[in-house]
Amino acid sequence: MTGAKALGGAVGLRAERAGVWFNPQPWVLLAGTVSYLVLMLRQLPCQLGASVYQAMCYSDILPLFYARGLADGKVPFLGADVEYPVLTGALMEVARRLTMLLGGRVGPDVPPAEIAQAAAIFVGVNALLLFVFFMLVLWAHLRLARPWDAMMIAVAPAVMTTGLINWDFMVLAFTALGVLAWSRKRPGWAGIWWGLGVAAKLYPLLLFVPLAVLCFRSGRLRAFWLALAGGAGSWVAVNLPIYLLSPSGWLYFWTFNVDRGADLGSIWYVFSLAGHPVADASGAQTWWMVVGTAAICLLLLLAPRRPRLSQGILLVLVLFLVVNKVYSPQYVLWLLPFVVLARPRWRDWLIWSIGEGLYFIAIWAHLDGALESGSGGQGLYLAAVLVRVGVQLWIAALVVRDILWPDLDPVRNPQWTSRHALAMPRLDDPDGGVLDGAQVAPWMRWAPWLR
Template identity: 60%
Template sequence: MTSPAPALSRVLGGPMGRHARPTGTWFRPAPFAFLTLTVSWLIVMVRQVPCRSSSDQYLPWMCYSDIPILYYWRGLKDGLVPFLQTDLEYPVLTGAFMEFCRRLVVFLGGKSEPGLSSDEVAHATNLFFGINAVLLFVLMGVLIWAHLRMSRPWDALMIAASPAILTAGLVNWDALVLAMTGLAILAWSRRKPFWAGFWLGLGIAAKLYPLLLLVPLTVLCLRSSRFKALALAYLGTAASWVAVNLPVYLAAPEGWLNFWTFNADRGGDLGSIWYALSLIGIDIESVSRLEAALMVAGTIAICALLLLAPRRPRFAQGAFLIVTLFLVVNKVYSPQYVLWLLPLLVLARPRWTDWIAFSIAETAYFAAVWGHLDNQLSNGAGDHRLYVLAILVRIGVQLWICGRVVRDMFDPRRDIVRAGGLDDPDGGVLDEAPDAAWVTRLTRGLAAT
C-alpha cells in the first residue's frame, strides 16, 4: 500500500491525460491534508472537554494533558517565569513558549499572580490551555506544510490522518519541536544547509531528540564528501541553539541545568523497556549506564549500516533508525513520543501497511498506559502483564519497521521513494551524490569477501 494519490485519482475521474495540467483544488494534496488535520485537531480538542470539568483524566476519557497541569504546578498561575523563577523539566524554547502563552493569558484578561481565587485560577488555566491548543494547531500546520513541499506531498496525509494526532496531539508541547524539525528537513531538501541547521538548533532547544538527526547527516555527508554543507549545517545548529540558550544560562544557570539533571537522575519510567522489566520483577541497576551503553552500541551499528550499504541510504532512513533506537532504549516513553516518530516514518517508509501497524501498536499503548495509571488493567491485583504486553508490542512493531527500513537500504528496489530511478529526492546535496573514493574501495572490498 502506498500513496493515496492513485486511489483519489480514480475517485475523481481517472488519471490525467498526457497534455493535461494538474491545476485546481482536486489535484493538489494541500486542501485534503489541511482539512484532515483540522478535523483531527477539532476532535482532539473535543476529547479534552471532559478533562476541563473532571479530575478523571486517565479513564474513561483518556484526555490527560500536561499543559494545564504544569501551568498550575510550575507556578505559571502565580506569574513565575520559567527558569528564572521556577524550575522546568524542559529545554529553553519550550519554556519560552509556555511563558509567551502565559503572557497571552494576561493580555486576554486572565490573571497570573499570587493570591488568586480558585475561580480566577480555573479561568486562567482554561484560557492558557485554549491558547496553547490554537498555537499548537498552527505549529502542526507548519509541519504539514513542510511535508507538502517535499518530494511526495501526498504522504502528508499519512501525518494529518494519523491516530497519533487524535490521541497525543495535546498531551504536551511536542508540536513545537515537530514544526522546527520539519522545517529543518525541508531546508536541507532545498539545499540550504545553514538554514537546516538553524531550524534544527531551534528544535534541539525545544526538545533534545532533533540532535540525533546530526548523526546520519554526518555519516552520509562524509560518505559523499559533502563537507561544506555539513559544516554549514553544524554552524546553523550551533548558532541558533546558543542564541536561545546562552541568555537563559547567564541569567539563571541553575534553572537552565534543571532539564539536564532531571533527565540524568530519573530511573526507568512509564513506557520504557526498563519499566516493563521492573513490573515483572527484573530490576536493573544503573539503568542510565546501560541505556548509554546500548545507545552508543546502537549508534555505531547504524553508522556502519549507513556507511557500508552498497548504495548510499537516504537521510530519512537514517533519521528514523536513530530516533527509534533512542526511544527503544530511553528511560521513559511518554505517550506523546509517538509524534516524534510519525513524520520520520512517513519519510523513511511511506507505505500504508507500515503506517497501519504502527498506528495500531501506538494506539493500543496509548490506551494501555492510562489503564495502567488508573489501575484498571490489573484490577487492583498488581498484575501488570497487559501493560507489559502493550510495551513489548509497541517496541516490537517499531523494530519490525526498522528491519524493513534496513532491508530497503540494502535492496533499494524495495524502496518506494526510489521508484523510477530516484536517489534521495529530499536529501538536498546528498541527492545523486557519488560516494567518496575510499567508501567505494571499502564497499567493494567487503563485497569481495
C-alpha cells in the same frame, strides 16, 4: 490568458480543474484540521472534570500551569524550575502572557476562581499555538518530494490521541522546517531550524548523526559543517541568555533527566515490573545507545548503496525510543514524520499506528489501576509495551531491508499503476538535498561494493 487557454481550450479547462482536485495541499490541511478538532474534542471531558485516565485525555499543559508557578506569575527558568529545554519554557511563558492579555489573572493573591478561569484560557491559548505549529509541519511536508504522503501525518491516530499531551508540535515544526531546508540545499538554514528544535526538545540532536555519516560517504562534508554550525549557533543564541540570567534554572533540565530512573513505557520499566529491575538504567541506556549508534553508522557507511537521509534518521530515533529510560505517549509524534518519510506505505503506517494505539490505551488503564483488577493484571500493560517496541523495531527492520535491497524501497523504486502499468523513473534521495544523486567520496572507493 487564463490557465485553461494556456493549456488548450476545453482540454486545458479540464486539466486546470483536475489540478485543483488533485492538489494535495487543501486536502491535507483540511484533514489535519479535522484531526485537530477531534483532538480538541477528546480534551473536553478533562476540561469538564472527568477522570483524565478513564477518559484518556490527560495533558501536561493544565497541571504544569499550577505546578511550575505560572499560576503565581512566575517566569520559567528565572522564577521556577522547568524540566524542559529553553524554547518549551519560552512557549509556556508566551502562552501565559497571552492569557493575561485575554483577561486571565495570575498571581499569588488572585482568588482561586479567577486562577481557574486563567488556567482554562491558558489551555485554549496553548491549543491554538500548537495548532499553528501542526499546520507548519504539514506545510513543510507538503513541499517535499512526495506531498501526498503528508496525508499520513494529517490523519494519524497519534495526532488525535497525543497531540495535546505536551508541547511537542513545536519541535516537530522546527524539525520539519529543517528537513525542508535541507531538501532545498540550504544546509545552514536546516541546521538553524534543527538547533531551535534541540532548544525545544533534545531529540533533533540525533539527526546530525546520520547526516554526518552520509555526508562523509558522499563527500558533502561542507554541507554538514554548515548545518552543524547553524544548529550550534541557533541553540547557543536561545540558550545563552537564560544561562547567564539563571544558571541553576537552565541546568535543572539536564540534572532532572540525568537523575531520572526507569520510568513509564520504557523497556527498563518492564524489567522492573517483572521483578528484574536494572540497577543503573542510565548506564544501560548509554551503553545500548553507543553500541546501537555504531551499528547504524556502519550500516549507513557500508551499505551497497548510500541510504536515504530519512532512513538513517528513523533508525537512530527508533534506537533512542526503544532504549530510553521513559516513553511518554506523545513521543510517538517524534517518530511519525520519519515513518512517513522512510517507509511511506499505508499498510505499514497502519500496523505501526495500531501498535502505538494499543500502548496509548494501556498506559492510561495502567495509571488508572484498571489493569490491577483485571484477569491479566500488569501482564497486559507489559504486553502493550512489548507490542509498541515490537512495531517500532519492525518498521526499523523494513527500513534496514530497504537499505540492503534498494529495489524494495518505496521511494527509490515507486510504482505508478494504471491500465498500462507504467513505472516512474527510479530515484535516489529526492529529499536528500546535496546528497541526492551524489557520488561516492574518493576516500570511500577502497570498498569494492561502494564503487
